[in-house]
Amino acid sequence: MHYEDVLALRKAWGDKPCDHPEFTDEYLFGSRTGDYVCTQCGKSFQHVPMNRYVKK
Numbered sequence: 415m416h417y418e419d420v421l422a423l424r425k426a427w428g429d430k431p432c433d434h435p436e437f438t439d440e441y442l443f444g445s446r447t448g449d450y451v452c453t454q455c456g457k458s459f460q461h462v463p464m465n466r467y468v469k470k
């Protein structure tokens with residue numbers, strides 16, 4: 415997910431609780447940042463459970 419979309423997602427989600435059901439790669443300027451983002455709330459993580467990781 416591109417970083418701009420991550421920011422938009424975070425803004426849209428607000429501070430509601432999220433159980434982070436699914437993560438994907440975070441991209442900035444076309445490159446992976448090495449972080450993962452929750453596809454529901456947009457929060458960034460350095461390490462995620464691989465059974466929740468989806469390539470998008």
Ligand SMILES: [Zn+2]
Pocket residue numbers: 432433434435452453454455456457
């Ligand atoms: Zn989340």
